[in-house]
Amino acid sequence: MNRETKRAMARQQRTATEQGERLAEFRREQAVRQRETIQAAPRRRGLGGMRTFLGEVVAELRKVVWPSRRTVAGYTLVVLVFVSAITLIIFGLDWLFGKAVLQLFT
Numbered sequence: 222m223n224r225e226t227k228r229a230m231a232r233q234q235r236t237a238t239e240q241g242e243r244l245a246e247f248r249r250e251q252a253v254r255q256r257e258t259i260q261a262a263p264r265r266r267g268l269g270g271m272r273t274f275l276g277e278v279v280a281e282l283r284k285v286v287w288p289s290r291r292t293v294a295g296y297t298l299v300v301l302v303f304v305s306a307i308t309l310i311i312f313g314l315d316w317l318f319g320k321a322v323l324q325l326f327t
Contacts, residue, residue, distance in 0.1 A: 288296075
């Protein structure tokens with residue numbers, strides 16, 4: 222092992238140690254922030270929590286971009302045509318295989 226390899230290994234070890242220390246510090250800070258958040262948020266009891274939940278649901282639904290009636294009708298038509306086509310294909314194949322099996326065994 223030459224001098225350059227030893228120096229590279231020492232640098233790599235120092236970097237790994239520094240990264241481990243930074244990660245440990247980040248986790249400590251994250252745990253402190255999480256504890257502060259938990260302590261800061263008051264616990265609601267009874268219907269107050271349900272009311273808050275429903276209010277948030279309504280707020281989120283207002284953000285949704287709803288499709289127009291024409292778009293929904295178009296998508297519905299596409300789905301119905303596709304399902305009908307696949308149904309016909311499966312029916313046709315089933316009928317053909319049924320006829321083939323009957324011809325084979327009779």
